[in-house]
Structures are given as structure tokens and as C-alpha cells.
Amino acid sequence: MLTIGTLARKTGTKVQTIRYYEQIGLMHVPGRTSGGQRRYYDHDLDRLSFIRHGRQLGFSLNAIRELLALADNPKQSCANADSIARKQLLQVDQRLLRLKALKKELKRMITDCECNRVADCKVLEVLRDHSNCLTDHEAIGA
Amino acid sequence: MLTIGTLARKTGTKVQTIRYYEQIGLMHVPGRTSGGQRRYYDHDLDRLSFIRHGRQLGFSLNAIRELLALADNPKQSCANADSIARKQLLQVDQRLLRLKALKKELKRMITDCECNRVADCKVLEVLRDHSNCLTDHEAIGA
DNA sequence: CGTAAAATCTATAGTAACTATAGGTATAGG
DNA sequence: CCTATACCTATAGTTACTATAGATTTTACG
Incomplete structure (x- = not known):
């Protein structure tokens, strides 16, 4: 109990x-x-x-x-379980790709930023500039 | 306009x-x-x-x-922006680690599963067995 | 056995970041 | 001028919890 x-x-x-x-x-x-x-x-x-x-x-x-x-229900085929897992794997791969791109960009932001005033802060600049990032407008996966 | x-x-x-x-x-x-x-x-x-x-x-x-x-307010120091970005980078690294472990386990589930009945389905077995996974009970980061 | 602290209970509301719906109005093109 | 498309507000729903308040139960100690 x-x-x-x-x-x-x-x-x-x-x-x-x-x-x-x-x-x-x-x-x-x-x-x-x-x-x-x-x-x-x-x-x-x-x-x-x-x-x-x-x-x-x-x-x-x-x-x-x-x-x-x-x-x-242990008598069924396990094809369903397999397909759920495969779907999951696809999503995980997508998230991994996004996260790797994100990490790269964050590192660029941080290492480039050795200024003192916000006026020329790379962190903000990177956010302003979309040109380096994933071009498609895909969902911001959680 | x-x-x-x-x-x-x-x-x-x-x-x-x-x-x-x-x-x-x-x-x-x-x-x-x-x-x-x-x-x-x-x-x-x-x-x-x-x-x-x-x-x-x-x-x-x-x-x-x-x-x-x-x-x-472009006159401030950019230390704040920098610290926000750094915090973010830490989180991203953690998520990357988790996702990589997850991918490995999902792949194991899928490649091992060549059975036909749920009774011996590896996908379900992996879910039942916690021993191979991250041992700490950390947050399931979104 | 009595008491007090810790754990549990229900019910409700809050969180993040949207997304969807209903029912109605504005605007642009032909 | 008409109609299709885009827009408006307000409200409720989504996912997966988390937090709070106020009451009750259980357990452990003396």
C-alpha cells in the first residue's frame, strides 16, 4: 500500500x-x-x-x-507502437536540427559581444537581422 | 501603411x-x-x-x-543582453543533451522492434524499463 | 491516549504561448 | 454597387502541468 x-x-x-x-x-x-x-x-x-x-x-x-x-492488450500487432515511436523520432530529429542552429547563433552572439554600449551590441543586432537564420517560417517547436 | x-x-x-x-x-x-x-x-x-x-x-x-x-535605450551597457543570451545558451545545451539521449533510445526502440505481437514489443518494453535512461528526475524541458 | 507536525484532501485559478471560434464590420476589386 | 476577402472583438480552448487556500487525516512522539 x-x-x-x-x-x-x-x-x-x-x-x-x-x-x-x-x-x-x-x-x-x-x-x-x-x-x-x-x-x-x-x-x-x-x-x-x-x-x-x-x-x-x-x-x-x-x-x-x-x-x-x-x-x-498484449495480443495486438505492435505496428502501432512502432509507428508512434517513428513519428516521435522524426520530431526529435527536427528539434535537434533547430537547436543546433540556435546554439551556433547564440554562440556567435556571445563571442562577438565585447562592446560596452547597447548601441553596438551584437546580441541585439543578431536579433534584428533575420538573414542568417532558418528562412522558412516553421513552427517554433516547444 | x-x-x-x-x-x-x-x-x-x-x-x-x-x-x-x-x-x-x-x-x-x-x-x-x-x-x-x-x-x-x-x-x-x-x-x-x-x-x-x-x-x-x-x-x-x-x-x-x-x-x-x-x-x-541604446545608451546602457549591453551586459544585460549578453547575460540573457548566455543563460539561453546554457538551456540550449541542456536540451541538446536530453534530445540526443532521447534520439538514441528511440532508435533502439525502433530497430529492436521486429516482433509482431505487442506482448514482446520492444517499444513498450523500453518504456517500461527506466534503467537505461537519465537517472535524475529533472524537468522534462519543453 | 493526546497532541502536533506532516501529509493528504478538494476546488479553483494561474502559467506560457498561443490557437480557434462565433458573430459581426470594413475594405478592395471588378 | 456588390461581393469576396480581410478584418474586428470577445471568449473559450489547448497542453501539461503548478500553485494556492483552507480543511481533514495520518503518523509519530511522549
């Missing part, structure tokens, strides 16, 4: 976040003590770990919801 | 987003036609480009607000 605080500590999740996961139907509704406090079993801990691990891997809660549904 | 739509097209911003920037005080309040429509000057376009560029570089709207304030 685990309290919500124990679950939180073991998975690095905030207590509120666990309640939130229950509210949106990601975590099962747990039993309660006579006083109304939630008590969990080990399988709840496993489920929460699965969710948190998925989040760390960048999966959205919806993707995780799908993956959990798959994991709950 | 530019319409809001033109500004939007030229910067790859949604019209609503421009109005939102005005609402939160990032964009100046523009003049209006007799009919009540917003009309902009080139300096508004510049300001919006600056904002969007900052966003593409991963700066938060608050950071951009600070940078705009600096850019508006």
Missing part, C-alpha cells in the same frame, strides 16, 4: 501531477482509506513510471495514452 | 498572435483606420521580426521583452 507521496518520490513526479493524471484518465482510480486518502499498489507505480518515462522521451500525453492502451 | 495580414505574412506569424502581442504589450498599439482596422509602419514590422526571431532562437516572451527594452 503506497501513499501518493511515495509514488511521487519514487517517480520524481509532483503529487498534484499524479492527481491530474488520474483526472484525465491516464492513471487508474485508486482505492481510498476510510479517511479518503489514495492508496496505491505496485502496478500503479509501474504505470506511473511508464508515463513519466514516456514524457521524458518527449511523448505527448495522448501518445502515451495510446501506448498504454496497446500495452494493456 | 501595412495591414495586420501583411505583417503576418511577412513574418510568418498568425494574425491572432500579433493581436496577442499587442495585448500583452510586446507590440506597440498601432493606429487605426476610420473603420477601426489596424495599420502599421515599417518599424512595427521590424519589431515583430525581432520578436519572432527571438522566439525562433528559443527566447521566452519575457526574455524578449527585456531585450526590446534594452534595444529601446
Whole structure:
């Protein structure tokens, strides 16, 4: 019998976040003590770990919801899980590209900036000048 | 005299987003036609480009607000702008590390998964098993 | 057993950065 | 002049939490 605080500590999740996961139907509704406090079993801990691990891997809660549904029905084909992971990998690659470009530009901003007045500050100049950056207006992926 | 739509097209911003920037005080309040429509000057376009560029570089709207304030007072020292950029670089480096680890794990999931039934699907297995991942419970940076 | 601190409870609101919708008005082109 | 397109406001929704207030429960100690 685990309290919500124990679950939180073991998975690095905030207590509120666990309640939130229950509210949106990601975590099962747990039993309660006579006083109304939630008590969990080990399988709840496993489920929460699965969710948190998925989040760390960048999966959205919806993707995780799908993956959990798959994991709950072990007789299906795993093509779905595979396709979710592949979609994720594509997104990760795009984010990596953007971040690398960003890092380069930030470094340029910083190393170039040895001035004293804002008037000729490279940091601001780089922001003013769009010419060096990704030309397409793609989404600013979070 | 530019319409809001033109500004939007030229910067790859949604019209609503421009109005939102005005609402939160990032964009100046523009003049209006007799009919009540917003009309902009080139300096508004510049300001919006600056904002969007900052966003593409991963700066938060608050950071951009600070940078705009600096850019508006060209007599100050640029140490502030520099420190904002440096903070940003640190964050970017952290995100890069996480994303690289993530990519590795996603690839492992995908290449290992040649099964047919969910029962032995590597994708789900990897999610179940936390042992290979970042051990600390750090924030799932967006 | 009594008490006090720590943990838990619910409900609600706030965060970031937009995005979408509904219902109505303005403007530009033919 | 008419109509299609663009624009207007106001409000609500999105994602994934996080924070707060005020009340109740549980646990640990003496």
C-alpha cells in the first residue's frame, strides 16, 4: 500500500501531477482509506513510471495514452507502437536540427559581444537581422 | 501603411498572435483606420521580426521583452543582453543533451522492434524499463 | 491516549504561448 | 454597387502541468 507521496518520490513526479493524471484518465482510480486518502499498489507505480518515462522521451500525453492502451492488450500487432515511436523520432530529429542552429547563433552572439554600449551590441543586432537564420517560417517547436 | 495580414505574412506569424502581442504589450498599439482596422509602419514590422526571431532562437516572451527594452535605450551597457543570451545558451545545451539521449533510445526502440505481437514489443518494453535512461528526475524541458 | 507536525484532501485559478471560434464590420476589386 | 476577402472583438480552448487556500487525516512522539 503506497501513499501518493511515495509514488511521487519514487517517480520524481509532483503529487498534484499524479492527481491530474488520474483526472484525465491516464492513471487508474485508486482505492481510498476510510479517511479518503489514495492508496496505491505496485502496478500503479509501474504505470506511473511508464508515463513519466514516456514524457521524458518527449511523448505527448495522448501518445502515451495510446501506448498504454496497446500495452494493456498484449495480443495486438505492435505496428502501432512502432509507428508512434517513428513519428516521435522524426520530431526529435527536427528539434535537434533547430537547436543546433540556435546554439551556433547564440554562440556567435556571445563571442562577438565585447562592446560596452547597447548601441553596438551584437546580441541585439543578431536579433534584428533575420538573414542568417532558418528562412522558412516553421513552427517554433516547444 | 501595412495591414495586420501583411505583417503576418511577412513574418510568418498568425494574425491572432500579433493581436496577442499587442495585448500583452510586446507590440506597440498601432493606429487605426476610420473603420477601426489596424495599420502599421515599417518599424512595427521590424519589431515583430525581432520578436519572432527571438522566439525562433528559443527566447521566452519575457526574455524578449527585456531585450526590446534594452534595444529601446541604446545608451546602457549591453551586459544585460549578453547575460540573457548566455543563460539561453546554457538551456540550449541542456536540451541538446536530453534530445540526443532521447534520439538514441528511440532508435533502439525502433530497430529492436521486429516482433509482431505487442506482448514482446520492444517499444513498450523500453518504456517500461527506466534503467537505461537519465537517472535524475529533472524537468522534462519543453 | 493526546497532541502536533506532516501529509493528504478538494476546488479553483494561474502559467506560457498561443490557437480557434462565433458573430459581426470594413475594405478592395471588378 | 456588390461581393469576396480581410478584418474586428470577445471568449473559450489547448497542453501539461503548478500553485494556492483552507480543511481533514495520518503518523509519530511522549
